[in-house]
Amino acid sequence: MADLPPSMPAPPPSAANGTPELSTLGRLSRITFSPRREEPFFLLLSIFIGIFSGLAVVCFRLAIDWTSLALLGPLPHSGALRLLGAPVVVGLLVAVLVRQVFPTIRGSGVNQTKAALYIYNGYIPLRSAVGKFICCALAIGSGQSLGPEDPSLQVGASIASALGRHLELSRERLRLLAPVGAAAGLAAAFNAPISAVLFVIEEVIGRWSAGILGAVVLAAVASVVIVRFFLGAEALFRIPVTAFVRPAELIAYTALGLVGGVACVLFAKGIGFLRPRLRALPGWTLYFQTAAAGLIIGLMGWLGAPQVMGAGYSFMDQAMHDQFTWKMLAILAALKILATTLSFSTGTPGGMFAPTLFVGAMLGGAVGGVERIFFPTLMGSTGTYALVGMGVLFAGFLRAPMTSVFMVLETSGNYAIILPVIVANTVAYVVSRSLQKTPILDLLTRQDGLVLPSLEEQRDEVILRVEDAMKPPPTVVLDADISIAEAEQRSQSLPHNVVLVQMQLGGWRSVSKADLARMVKEGKGDLTLGSVLPKQDLPYLYPDLSLDMALRHVNQVVLVPVVNRADLRKLEGVITRDDVLNRYQSADLMPEG
């Protein structure tokens, strides 16, 4: 435990001593599944994970609302005592809870889920979920500038992990359950299943896999159904009437993407700068950092910007309906970046999704307002820019471009704005990538002392293929119906010790020059080559397959034929183990930067 970063869970007891404790469910279900039965059971389990996650997220949202109501009152301008006192007092309490009771809940739930997937065999302690639930409800409810989505994601992952452990699932399945729960939690928090599935695939799992996709989708849908049953089917925002009329307006949205990209970089660099420095301060200061952040945020609220306190969804809604001037929107965006940087850097548990959307909505509205001053003929309303701005920040800050597009579409239900969203999000993503090489989630992981795979870097990695390592086809390929003596004679000129033989009915086999010489010497020179070859065909590869695939075969077969996908009798080249290794050694596999 002492060797682990503070925000990461302790290893599971079963992994530590190798003797799993059997729970009731485990004793009942400890089954050696046949693959035919395991898959349906896994899918069924995903539905239950979705249900449990949905129920947990409903409770979580109620807890946040209750806390906020009790601490800050029902109206935004609730007086100095509440605005300044609540974040400070609750900040002290949360700090004590995080330091003394739930030390594993600091940091990002996304990264903790990734750590569970890649390091801890899918293990996320249920205590993390309980801690996240309590501390985040207190922190967000008292006005800390954080959101409930990331904790919901972790609560879902934690529930899934706990369920998987109790059912004694295989390590592979246990690993996959955490992302399934994460998708369920996030879908419930956003009330948006597609975005949640995409985010988990894009940022946590990092690959599309048929095996996991079905489970993730089922869990997300189940959790959203639960949330909608209890809390209603309304979207997070009332989306104003949006219309995209003229293609020339894409220039205006491109400008929004540029400004948003720069804001993302400032936001990320702020957290990247402040977080390690605050953590490096003496240990006793950690008890006061959350309260100090709360005091500053409370002051912002008291001085006229209570909108920056808490998740701020209702104020995003107002921004989308022209409730603020562009100057006020710009001020709110700047203050929210500052407030969230303080809240998150001090280790206050909570997520960055909602603040990111808040900053995006305010910044989008501000940019739209300024553009309309200079170009009054622009058709897009402030609400449209605010909506697109949300996607811009999501794409640029969290570096999830696909999710950002679908999130805007899913929360708006309006396909008319897809072009502005795609353009602005892409611009923001490119600007953010060029100015901030390391994505914020990877930066946080590295600050925690972990080396989790960077999924953005994985996407950028150069993929080596068979065609990059294979050699041209040999000049001589033997037919199976020639005599051994002729084969021996024709193979003399070849550089390899092994000669490829093309069978009459298709398929490839090989024979060594030494074997041919031996058979000639034994008087078998008149026999046909096909009659003496082994019965099993050689494995073959296609030029576009990854080099990793080739590695599976080159250890068993000296010379692997590479054939054309359209004509399996057409030889495109050959590949050996040395070819593969040489190519790996000469390759620069890291992405640029």
Next chain:
Amino acid sequence: MISVVEAAPVEQAPLAPRLSVVLIILTAISVAGFVLVSHLVTRYRANTKQIAWHLFQRGVADADAGNLVGALDEFRAALTYDPGNSQYQLSLARALRDSGRLSESQTYLLSLWERAPQDSTISLALARLAVRQHALDTAIRYYHNAIYGIWDRDADSNRRHTRLELIQFLLEENALPQAQAELLSLAQTLPPDPELHLQVAALFARAGDQPHALAEFRQVLHLDRRNHAALAGAGETAFQLRRYDLAQHFLKTAVETDSGDAPSQQLLGTVNLLLGSDPFRPRISDAERNRRLQAAFEQAGHRLQSCATSLELDLASPSANGLHDLSVQWNELKPKLRQLRSAGETDLPDIIMDLVSTIEQKTAQRCGPPKGMDLALSLISHQAEAE
């Protein structure tokens, strides 16, 4: 090494039953969780609804006191705690509309309308919003939705008032044909209420549909024969329709019912003068006709002279442009007045009244609108031209 997991199969129960037990347990946990969360949500909703109601009432009080900023905060907060409440949304939308935040108001109302397109209250609020935006077609559409939609109570009365509001809007927008069409629809469904008929009659008059206005005034008098407003209105309408006998009747009765009604008295005076001066009225003797022609001719001469005097012009001088020619004509015609007594002179009355009409028109252009006898002569001329 054989793990514990691998060593255990001998003790395991058959596969299918154990899977079933797991599923039953998971289902039971789900149901228990469902019940628990339902209970929590129910309590939460009850509590937040109470908070929302309290905030809503504060908002209503603030809105009534003119504190729209405070009301907006409170309505919004109320909606945060009871998001689906149409009453709160409607109040917030109205407060937004009244504080000039029309687009946000529209968003709220449209979301309400999408949920209940048949709700007349929401349609009426949307119509009023469209009125603020001077969106004629949209306003008409939502007013019609409100008129033909569902009202919680007093449907007939609410429909009538909504149509009256629509008519007022159409008149303000000078959309007279649409206003007349709405008035005709409204008139057919009016209950026997003098006040309503009186209101509709006045609106008909504003819309320029005097015959229907007169019919509505008569309808009022049918219900309340001494209704002074209806008498005065009917008199004025009849006067505008040049039905001077009828106007005299209504105005006379109106003045009898309310002697302090100066406009009616004035109008009655004009009508009396007109009826007493009109040489073309049927059933008058030749002598009376000649007397009226002579009186009209003399009055026109006076009017011409007084107009020239007020303009400091000498009628004898040709520089008194326009009026000089009329003066010449008047002087040339004056000797012929004696011929009125001869039975053979049939064109002379028309010639006299043509000149009178021309003099009244010219002097009205140069010296302002006529009064008294001159007004009566002017109206007689118009009537003669119309016939």
